Amino acid sequence: MDAVIELREVSLVRDSTTILDSVSLVVPKGSCVVVMGYSGSGHTALLKTAAGLVPADRGKVYFEGRDMDRMSEAELFRFRGRCGFVFQDAALWANMSVYQNVALPLQFHRRGIGRDEIDARIRELLREFDFRDNPELRPARLSAGERKQVSFIRAMILDPEVLFLDDPTSSIDNVLADRILSIMAGGKRRGRTLVIATHSAAFTTRLADYLVVLREGRVVEQGPIGEVLRSSDPYVAAVLSENLSQAAAYDGDILDLLEDGGFPGED
Amino acid sequence: MRGTLERIGGGVLRRGRDLFYATGYFLEVLKETGRFLRARQVGYGYRVLIMQILFTGVEALGIIAVISLSLGAVIIVQGLNLLPQFGQGRLIYGILIAVITRELGPILTAFIIIARSGTAMSTELGNLIISHEIEAYIAFGIKPISYLIVPRFLGVTISLVLLNLYFNLFGLLGSFLVTQFVKPLPLGEYLYELLSTLKAADVISSLVKSLAFGVIISVTATYYGFRVEQSSTEVPQMAIKAVGRSFILCILANAVVTLVYYL
Numbered sequence: 001m002d003a004v005i006e007l008r009e010v011s012l013v014r015d016s017t018t019i020l021d022s023v024s025l026v027v028p029k030g031s032c033v034v035v036m037g038y039s040g041s042g043h044t045a046l047l048k049t050a051a052g053l054v055p056a057d058r059g060k061v062y063f064e065g066r067d068m069d070r071m072s073e074a075e076l077f078r079f080r081g082r083c084g085f086v087f088q089d090a091a092l093w094a095n096m097s098v099y100q101n102v103a104l105p106l107q108f109h110r111r112g113i114g115r116d117e118i119d120a121r122i123r124e125l126l127r128e129f130d131f132r133d134n135p136e137l138r139p140a141r142l143s144a145g146e147r148k149q150v151s152f153i154r155a156m157i158l159d160p161e162v163l164f165l166d167d168p169t170s171s172i173d174n175v176l177a178d179r180i181l182s183i184m185a186g187g188k189r190r191g192r193t194l195v196i197a198t199h200s201a202a203f204t205t206r207l208a209d210y211l212v213v214l215r216e217g218r219v220v221e222q223g224p225i226g227e228v229l230r231s232s233d234p235y236v237a238a239v240l241s242e243n244l245s246q247a248a249a250y251d252g253d254i255l256d257l258l259e260d261g262g263f264p265g266e267d
Numbered sequence: 268m269r270g271t272l273e274r275i276g277g278g279v280l281r282r283g284r285d286l287f288y289a290t291g292y293f294l295e296v297l298k299e300t301g302r303f304l305r306a307r308q309v310g311y312g313y314r315v316l317i318m319q320i321l322f323t324g325v326e327a328l329g330i331i332a333v334i335s336l337s338l339g340a341v342i343i344v345q346g347l348n349l350l351p352q353f354g355q356g357r358l359i360y361g362i363l364i365a366v367i368t369r370e371l372g373p374i375l376t377a378f379i380i381i382a383r384s385g386t387a388m389s390t391e392l393g394n395l396i397i398s399h400e401i402e403a404y405i406a407f408g409i410k411p412i413s414y415l416i417v418p419r420f421l422g423v424t425i426s427l428v429l430l431n432l433y434f435n436l437f438g439l440l441g442s443f444l445v446t447q448f449v450k451p452l453p454l455g456e457y458l459y460e461l462l463s464t465l466k467a468a469d470v471i472s473s474l475v476k477s478l479a480f481g482v483i484i485s486v487t488a489t490y491y492g493f494r495v496e497q498s499s500t501e502v503p504q505m506a507i508k509a510v511g512r513s514f515i516l517c518i519l520a521n522a523v524v525t526l527v528y529y530l
Contacts, residue, residue, distance in 0.1 A: 053402050080408025087406075091399035105407040107311060158407075 003062070004029045004193045005050050010059035010114055012045055012217070019045045021217040022059070023216045027162075032194040032207040034225075037214035044088060044166050044195035050195055051085055051164045052076070064107065074140060081109040084155030088166040091148040092139040092154070100136040102126075102154050109158055125153045130179060144171035162193045169200040181206060213239050224237055292490050296420055299413040303421070312418045319422025323384040324429055330379055335367070335434040338375070339441035342366055347449050360464040367438040368469050369528070373476035374521050376430045377484060378425065381513045385488040388419055389509040392492025393502035418490050423488075424481030431477035472528045480522045487513045 003079060005027040012020040019040050026146060027033050027050070030049060035043040048054040049061060052068045061068045063079050071079065092101050102122050126135060131149050139147050149173050155163060164186075169177045181202055188194055196203055204211070204225075211228040213221045213236045221236045223230050303312055346359040392415070395401050404411050415416045439461060448450050491509035 048402070053405055077408045080406065083406070085403075085406040087399055087403060089399060091403040093400050093403065094398065104311070104409070108407065108409055109477065154407075 002029045002064070003027060004064060005195065006062040006065075007046075007050060007056075007174040008060045008062070010049055010061060012042075012049060012054065013057050014174075020056075021218050022047060023049075023217070023219055024059075025050070025212060025222065027193060027195055028209075030188070030191045030193055031209040032188055032196065033210045033212060035197045035212045035214060036199070036204070036243055037220075038239065040216075041214040042217040043214055043255040045217070046212075047164050047166050047195060047197050048084075051083060052079065053085070073222050076209035077109075081158055082160055083162045083164065084158060084160035085164045086148075086151050086155045086166060086168055088170060090139070090144075092137055092147055092150055097136045097138055098131075098142070099132070101139070101150060102135075102157050105154065106157050106173065112145070122153075125156055128183060129153050130176070130262050139216075145173060145176060147219070148172050149176060156183075160192070161194070163187065164194040165194065165198070165203075167202060168196060168198060177202065184233060199243050274357050281370070289490055292493075293486050295412055296416055296486060296489075299410070299417050300420060303413060303417045312414055315415065317420035319384075319419050320426050322387070323380060323423050324426030325382055327379060327426070327430060328433065329447045330383075331376060331430055331434050332437045334375060334379070335372070335436075335438035336441035336444075338371060339363070339367060339438040339443075340445040343442040344449060345443050347446070357460070360460045363439060363442055363461065364465050364469050365479070367442075368435050370521075370525070372438060372513050373473055373480060374426060374517065376434050376476050376477065377480035377517045378514070380427055380430070380480075381484055381488075381510055381517070384423055384426075385484050385509055386506050388423075388485070388488040389492040389506040390502055392489055393495035393505055394499075396495045397497070397499050397502065411493075416485075419489060420482070420485040423485035425477060427475045427481035427484070428474060431473060435473070468528065472524060476521060476524050479524065480517050483516045483520060484513050487516060520530050 003026045005025075007023055007025040010020055010023045010025075011018065023042075023046060025046075035046055037043050045054065049056055052061060052063070055069070056142070063071075066075065068076075068079075092098075093104070096104065099122060102125070103118050104122065106118050112176060122135070129152055130148050131146065131153065133142060133146055139150070142150065148168075152168075165184075168180065168184075172180070177200070184194060184203075185206055194207060196207065198204065208225045210223065211221070211225050213228065213231075213233075215235055221231045221233055229234065231240075232238065341365055343359065346362055347356075350356050350358050350362075376461040392401075395415075401411050404414060443452070443454065443457050446457065488509045490514070494505050494508075
């Protein structure tokens, strides 16, 4: 399968602390890669580096085989238009209304698009994500869950081919998490590539094709979900059992696998 | 001894690196400003530009009027009391032009804008970094320099030039009004004397100064705003640095333009 995103020996150092240490990762087109690890293990940094938001201190990041450092401004702009990013803390633009937050990327990337078309697209997404509050409100007037909801809507407005989700379930309730999960699963079925940093069992079990386990900025284990779940590394086992302990509610197979040390149906 | 040398060397290197980054930042702002002005379509940055002119220019009209009126009044009262004693009453017009038009008009306007808009811009940008809003702009391919900085750069610079003209208008008008209480003078005579003293070089010097101050304040404030990295405690620290550096750079630029004027 063609790689959409590829990281080669990427390192990131901040104030003499190593955040990412020689991380190599391939994200195949149309797949879902889930990055796991305890808090502070570097999954947010990995996501931001893969999305080209944080430049690597060492190593290379490629998008469809193109070195991101060597992309022209126009190429980089097109790349941004094909990606969406949901930030852990939503990162909505505080001086704009919900509507303006969602409309701005569309206005930048689809020049010449009419107001009616923008309005229709925004209303459609607000409905799809079940956003019931007034879209003319500013983010400060919303609850944390609603802000996250808007962050999803904003990331989806350009109908991105690649979606980066940083802790997508934080500060949202289970009902909304389920709805978002269904939307993400639908997108994946239509060929959207997902890169997710999460502790959510539901997101992992229903979406992940590949798992990456990080420890202090280093990849401890990565590969197809079935292989990683069989890992004998005690750290990986600990991370997985903590993160996937609620898996039974979503996928009994995963629990069987954790107990039996094998993926059902595999030899 | 070695430790002292290392500290000095480290400090010099740090300063050199800062200057290098600041120069690069300034050139990037100029490049993006060129693009902004060449763009055929009225872009989204124009809304930010108008807001910046409203905030920096229009909202400062009141304070500028008070300061310039008071200054003009003080100069005329002092001048009309002192100069006739030396038989140099007509020198008051030259002094008014030198003080209000050439020197204090541009620099006092700049000080007011540093205090009002310089701090506001630096703090706002610092907070945008802390809340990851800048990253969100980047994530959607919206360049923070072209969308956030260029409108502020143009807004502050345009406002400063216009506020300087406004300062001159009120300063010179104020001095005339006060003259009516001290030594009534026909408006025509006052304006004639003033305009015959005013030279093109005075106007150019004043405009060049306000233009330079506008560039210095906007670039310095936004540069330090962007220097915030992760902690909210850095925001006021950078705002203080922005204000301090803006004052110093404006005073230096003022001295340079004044020296060139007299060459």
